[in-house]
Amino acid sequence: MRIVPMRNESHEPLPVLGVTPEAPVSNGQTDSRVSSVQDPQSEHLYELQLAQPLPSFDLSKTLVSKMLSTNAHNRLNLVMHRFLNSFLVSHFRFSLLCFGCLLFVPTKIIMPAVPLMVATIVLPPVIFVTFFSLDVLVLLAYHYEFWFITTLNTLNWVALGVIFGDIRAISCIGLWLSSQSVVFIDSNFRTFPTAVKSIMISGPFLIVLVVCCSYNLVVDASFPPIWIGDLMLQSRQVIVFTASTLSVFVVKKAFTKKNRLKKRLRDREADPDAAQGRHTIPCVGLHARLKLKHLKVTPRVGLTNFSASALTLLADQENSTTTTSTVTNNQKLKVSPHDPFVVSARNVVLPGRLLSWMKAPYVQSALYFTGVIGLSATAIAWVVILYHQERHSTDQLKLIVSATAAISSLAFMFVFVSLAQRSLVRLVVWNFDVLFSTFQGTALAVCLLDLLRWEVSSCLAVVAWWLWFHCLLVLDALTPSLTRKLHIRKHFGLPAVILVLAVAAGCALELILGDGRVFSSRLLWSVHVVRGTGFDLHTSTLAVQRTITIVGWFPRLLVELATGSPDQLLFIHRHVEYFSPYATFSDPAPTGAEDDVPKRAVSTLWWR
Numbered sequence: 001m002r003i004v005p006m007r008n009e010s011h012e013p014l015p016v017l018g019v020t021p022e023a024p025v026s027n028g029q030t031d032s033r034v035s036s037v038q039d040p041q042s043e044h045l046y047e048l049q050l051a052q053p054l055p056s057f058d059l060s061k062t063l064v065s066k067m068l069s070t071n072a073h074n075r076l077n078l079v080m081h082r083f084l085n086s087f088l089v090s091h092f093r094f095s096l097l098c099f100g101c102l103l104f105v106p107t108k109i110i111m112p113a114v115p116l117m118v119a120t121i122v123l124p125p126v127i128f129v130t131f132f133s134l135d136v137l138v139l140l141a142y143h144y145e146f147w148f149i150t151t152l153n154t155l156n157w158v159a160l161g162v163i164f165g166d167i168r169a170i171s172c173i174g175l176w177l178s179s180q181s182v183v184f185i186d187s188n189f190r191t192f193p194t195a196v197k198s199i200m201i202s203g204p205f206l207i208v209l210v211v212c213c214s215y216n217l218v219v220d221a222s223f224p225p226i227w228i229g230d231l232m233l234q235s236r237q238v239i240v241f242t243a244s245t246l247s248v249f250v251v252k253k254a255f256t257k258k259n260r261l262k263k264r265l266r267d268r269e270a271d272p273d274a275a276q277g278r279h280t281i282p283c284v285g286l287h288a289r290l291k292l293k294h295l296k297v298t299p300r301v302g303l304t305n306f307s308a309s310a311l312t313l314l315a316d317q318e319n320s321t322t323t324t325s326t327v328t329n330n331q332k333l334k335v336s337p338h339d340p341f342v343v344s345a346r347n348v349v350l351p352g353r354l355l356s357w358m359k360a361p362y363v364q365s366a367l368y369f370t371g372v373i374g375l376s377a378t379a380i381a382w383v384v385i386l387y388h389q390e391r392h393s394t395d396q397l398k399l400i401v402s403a404t405a406a407i408s409s410l411a412f413m414f415v416f417v418s419l420a421q422r423s424l425v426r427l428v429v430w431n432f433d434v435l436f437s438t439f440q441g442t443a444l445a446v447c448l449l450d451l452l453r454w455e456v457s458s459c460l461a462v463v464a465w466w467l468w469f470h471c472l473l474v475l476d477a478l479t480p481s482l483t484r485k486l487h488i489r490k491h492f493g494l495p496a497v498i499l500v501l502a503v504a505a506g507c508a509l510e511l512i513l514g515d516g517r518v519f520s521s522r523l524l525w526s527v528h529v530v531r532g533t534g535f536d537l538h539t540s541t542l543a544v545q546r547t548i549t550i551v552g553w554f555p556r557l558l559v560e561l562a563t564g565s566p567d568q569l570l571f572i573h574r575h576v577e578y579f580s581p582y583a584t585f586s587d588p589a590p591t592g593a594e595d596d597v598p599k600r601a602v603s604t605l606w607w608r
Helices: 027-033 040-044 063-067 070-104 105-131 134-140 144-164 167-183 192-214 237-266 302-320 352-359 361-385 394-420 422-429 432-451 456-477 481-485 490-513 539-553 554-561 595-606
Strands: 003-005 018-020 045-050 056-058 225-230 231-234 279-294 330-332 341-346 523-527 535-538 569-582
Touching: 063 070, 063 167, 070 105, 070 167, 070 192, 105 167, 134 279, 144 167, 144 237, 144 539, 144 554, 167 192, 167 231, 167 237, 192 456, 225 237, 231 237, 237 279, 237 539, 302 352, 302 422, 361 394, 361 456, 361 490, 394 432, 422 456, 422 569, 432 456, 432 490, 432 539, 456 490, 456 569, 490 539, 490 554, 535 539, 554 569
Parallel strands: none
Antiparallel strands: 003 018, 045 279, 045 341, 056 330, 225 231, 279 569, 523 535
16 A cells, blocks of 8 residues: 555644555656566556545534633633543543442432432533534544444433433433443544543443343343334343443444554654644544555565655655644544555465466356356245245255255355455454454354254255355455456445345344244343342344344445445545644643634634
């Protein structure tokens, strides 16, 4: 990947290097810096570049700047710097103890203090959220993950409010905001160091909530059952499902943010802007979408030397045109520094004669035919499985169709993965979205195998569905030269996505509304404690939870394949960051007019 400094950002704290779209470089400068020649092998080399320009935004737009006048806003910022921020942080930590009291102390004992506890829980997150950047929140709202986590978060705390069933339910508003601030973390440029520490507590806190609901440890709480058709869900099972899923995303975001902040803090002393209270905010929700771009030249010495030379050349050009750094409210996302990354289309998972064989038209036709047969047979097999009437005459048909589906899908998947680029496969395999999807799909497949009583024909249908589920996850590992030769387009994956979602939704409906003739549920886990009702987890309940997650998570792939650019990668992306000219509230209060320029701009923008 060729990485160059971002343009039009005169206020960068360091000459940060990141992925950018193609930047024109003059031939004379290139010849003086990079010794490169045209090489026939260069047609197989690709580098990662931005699929679309990174957006700009106004960091000064916040709720508090809109509600207050200029003088009041400036005074509030000074108060937050001096003592209010530390007071609210202590208040937030104390609110965790208050929530513990609401969970474990009988209501009749703490009833006089319940309103105060509720206020203690609600107040800190409400105040902190008013300092979040509204423009960054708008950018976050364009990401599917934002709405997925927000939906889970809302269901989680609404369910807890139902379980409380009294005045304690009001505290769920503050708890919802506290959890939602994890999703909003990229817009937090005033208190992000403190927020990261708080987020580190949120993951274990959600696990504690799961344990409390599983073992019925919440005092004075009702756990009303929720009937969905013939399927009974315990209300605490909703929290167990949502809180456990939320904890995965919270822990992921917390550790990603913490690790990226550590890298920034190592360079803090060398950063002249850091001494002035200015910061580079690493993002964990926003990211840069990438594409594979053909690399037209090949270095004499090696790929890494070529990238390093290009970096030096473009960095010198940037420094020669950069003027004195100025403080401004208008910022732009920039790609975080990454090592050079160039891939060869010939370096596939299974090199050898397969690549040459695939050039033959009849081999390509056979591959397409196998894929169509496998996908169609998988759909037919699941229609037969979910068909309610008991007809023994269909057993043989189901076995034949399921075997055809499994064999054809396996053959297509084998060729598909064998032609994937190795380095891209590694990037895909270690991608969080892919790991999360793989876990959900595999867990559902295991549940379905058990629900279908491990019948051979049903197992083959489940295996075929599982193969198509994972075939979609390696689309990014196919290089443009390969897809061009095989006439493969990414929107060809739409039928597979529809099949995956249709089977998951059909299984969920059968589990919820069916009469038990298709799926046979059994007790998977049972917990009984003293003076508490038991917590029973059946395979049907676990399967419904996994199908809900897949049906909620996978539509993002459907939307991107249907409406996105064909060159844009689905899972592989790069971290981004942005520059903040404002001191955090944890830093000493700014003196003089250093911080007044952005503040005056805040009022001008909102009141103009």
